[in-house]
Amino acid sequence: MRTVRAADIAPQTYRWSIEARNLTVKAGRHQAVNGLDLSLGIGVHGLLGANGAGKTTLMRCLATVIQPAGGELSLLGAEVSRGSRLRGIRRDLGYLPQAFGYYPRFTVREFVEYVAWLKETPAQDIPGAVQRAVERVGLEAKADAKMKSLSGGMLRRAGIAQAIVNDPAVLLLDEPTVGLDPEQRLDFRDLLRTLGVESCLLVSTHLVEDVAAACTDVVMIHEGRTAWTGTPEELAAAGADSAPGDSPTERGYATVLGRYREQAVR
Amino acid sequence: MTSLNRIIGIETRRSGVVPVALLVAVPAAALMIASTSYYDGRWLRLAVAVRTVLQLALPLVVGGGAWLGMREHRHHLGELLASTPRPRAGRIRPLAIGLAGLVAAAYLAGFAAGMPFVLGRAGYFPVATLSLTAVGALSLVAAGWLGLAAGRALPRLIVIPVLVVLTAGLTGIGPMLVHDSSFDVDSVPPALWLTPVWTFTVQDFETVTGRIGLLQTIALLGLAATGLLLASVGRRGIAPALVPAVAGLAGAALLLPATSGAALADDARALVPRCTDAGPSVCVIAVHDYQLDEITAPAQQVLTRLTVVPGAPTRAAETMMDDRSGLPVTGPADTISFTDAYATYRSDEGFSVAAFQQGLADQAFAPDCDVSTIEDDYYLGVAVVGAWLAGAGSLLEPHPDDNFGDRTVLIWGPDEIDQADRAIQALRALPEARQTALVGQVWTMTRTCRPEAMAALMALGKA
Numbered sequence: 001m002r003t004v005r006a007a008d009i010a011p012q013t014y015r016w017s018i019e020a021r022n023l024t025v026k027a028g029r030h031q032a033v034n035g036l037d038l039s040l041g042i043g044v045h046g047l048l049g050a051n052g053a054g055k056t057t058l059m060r061c062l063a064t065v066i067q068p069a070g071g072e073l074s075l076l077g078a079e080v081s082r083g084s085r086l087r088g089i090r091r092d093l094g095y096l097p098q099a100f101g102y103y104p105r106f107t108v109r110e111f112v113e114y115v116a117w118l119k120e121t122p123a124q125d126i127p128g129a130v131q132r133a134v135e136r137v138g139l140e141a142k143a144d145a146k147m148k149s150l151s152g153g154m155l156r157r158a159g160i161a162q163a164i165v166n167d168p169a170v171l172l173l174d175e176p177t178v179g180l181d182p183e184q185r186l187d188f189r190d191l192l193r194t195l196g197v198e199s200c201l202l203v204s205t206h207l208v209e210d211v212a213a214a215c216t217d218v219v220m221i222h223e224g225r226t227a228w229t230g231t232p233e234e235l236a237a238a239g240a241d242s243a244p245g246d247s248p249t250e251r252g253y254a255t256v257l258g259r260y261r262e263q264a265v266r
Numbered sequence: 267m268t269s270l271n272r273i274i275g276i277e278t279r280r281s282g283v284v285p286v287a288l289l290v291a292v293p294a295a296a297l298m299i300a301s302t303s304y305y306d307g308r309w310l311r312l313a314v315a316v317r318t319v320l321q322l323a324l325p326l327v328v329g330g331g332a333w334l335g336m337r338e339h340r341h342h343l344g345e346l347l348a349s350t351p352r353p354r355a356g357r358i359r360p361l362a363i364g365l366a367g368l369v370a371a372a373y374l375a376g377f378a379a380g381m382p383f384v385l386g387r388a389g390y391f392p393v394a395t396l397s398l399t400a401v402g403a404l405s406l407v408a409a410g411w412l413g414l415a416a417g418r419a420l421p422r423l424i425v426i427p428v429l430v431v432l433t434a435g436l437t438g439i440g441p442m443l444v445h446d447s448s449f450d451v452d453s454v455p456p457a458l459w460l461t462p463v464w465t466f467t468v469q470d471f472e473t474v475t476g477r478i479g480l481l482q483t484i485a486l487l488g489l490a491a492t493g494l495l496l497a498s499v500g501r502r503g504i505a506p507a508l509v510p511a512v513a514g515l516a517g518a519a520l521l522l523p524a525t526s527g528a529a530l531a532d533d534a535r536a537l538v539p540r541c542t543d544a545g546p547s548v549c550v551i552a553v554h555d556y557q558l559d560e561i562t563a564p565a566q567q568v569l570t571r572l573t574v575v576p577g578a579p580t581r582a583a584e585t586m587m588d589d590r591s592g593l594p595v596t597g598p599a600d601t602i603s604f605t606d607a608y609a610t611y612r613s614d615e616g617f618s619v620a621a622f623q624q625g626l627a628d629q630a631f632a633p634d635c636d637v638s639t640i641e642d643d644y645y646l647g648v649a650v651v652g653a654w655l656a657g658a659g660s661l662l663e664p665h666p667d668d669n670f671g672d673r674t675v676l677i678w679g680p681d682e683i684d685q686a687d688r689a690i691q692a693l694r695a696l697p698e699a700r701q702t703a704l705v706g707q708v709w710t711m712t713r714t715c716r717p718e719a720m721a722a723l724m725a726l727g728k729a
Binding site: 060063064065086087088090091093095097099100101102103104105106110113114115117118119120121123126162 | 268269270272273276280281337341342343344345346347348349350351352353357
């Protein structure tokens, strides 16, 4: 049972957990996000796009790892460009990077505890928060195993555990299902649904089926711009019968993306 | 336990701090166990011995610190850490504290390894021992933090050997080379006192002045602060982070003595005599009181034999060595002076009672005049008297308490030993009263600078 903090019961003073207007972000010299608009509230949001669409750069910017090059970005009602607010925003952020780094000699419990400390979780809450995070990703049996001894799927789950240890209001998961076996992916979808009840969860993925199964809505981006937004059901319905794909959602993805490309060419 | 303490514990156990600390503790303990004769019974010498370990330990700790400083980069944690609220300075704190604590503890472990050879034996504790040890530990903390900063700023493996070589050159090898090129301590630049690696020679009765401890502390605190700040700040903070090091080194430079030798001073408390309670008085200086038990009986044996000689010395006391003659500084007429008994008469095999007694005889029968006029025969005569005082029948006869070697230093050739042994045996063959009278006559004549007195003694063997 976690302690209820004052922040948990404080009235929310913003409409969107994540709000971007004409956002531009550079990845090196390349402008990977180019005039993107986005408004996300509580729920599970799937971020879809082809390779190079700007998903990871957008996630890094939302995680406050890189600064926007232009436009406006607000997280939890606070402007990201104002450095003084960053620390407060980060306390309520959870982030699983695509390339998840970890200290191999730490145990799972130690690593999650370390991240909880980095997120400035109150000292008295840390033991309970760590245990809860480890249990939620199903790693309690491996809690005292060294990180270097974990399989790829377990590492991904440990990565998710560190991301959720502070019960973040905004949770950003970049390719979280890589390395998970089919059964773990099913469990993971359940976890996403649970997490999305209280927080704004943005999941970047290539796996359209995960989006269809667990997300409340979908954001598709192409070449750094928002190409389409809607629900998974709307995405599935948009699919043309002739479009490539093994499921309605995959066909919907291919159809919507194809239309956007055509429009962009015109 | 606070969360910071828990994180310090985790970082210390899992980050590689322990191997870095072992790089200090193992060589330090090994060296202390291998070189006990350098410091046994003397606290200051133990502290100095541990400080010499820094020659190896400082470069290793700088390299180890750099290795630790690279770990975020090595394990690709930059991305994740950048999304967390705890600032860089806060993130480095557990590792920095853990590293500082363990390298300091490792240094103290080296000191502790030598403690069994001092504790319970030394009756005198020079306060400078504490400052020498504290400065040594502080130097490792500064080295670790500077390495940490370098590793974070330049996370490339090549940086580690470069830092190790650079540190060894600056703190150890360089100063050693300067020392080797000079025999006179005052011709060595006083700036060498800035390095925490011990490169100077200190006598047992000397101490390091408080000024040296202070200037080294100021310099090292500045370097440590700069190391910690550099490890904590980004590129923009580099210039301000350098301020403590520059200020510390400048402050330390202002405190440097005019000459290197001025950093060492006689320790008046170390020179206070410590004497036996019973029997003929035997005294050592306070810093050597651990020797008193072993030298008392042999010295008293010599003094007791001398009581039959009118006006002969009645006590033996340790004194300083005369730098010009290399002999003990002469004390009052009733006293046989000797220098550090262990340094003079102890080898790897142990303390030579016979050699010590011969040394006392040499000093008791030293002619009271210009020694340059004395012939070798005189010294052979003194060797004969020494053997007689010790109750030995031959120059080669060991003392019953010695389980090694001959009873005297073999500076004599076979013919001279044969000549002396015949004189010893002839002297011992005389009636007791005649023996003491003859030795007394030799004593009296040496007091009036008539070294030919020995001729009569040596003539006994030729008869």
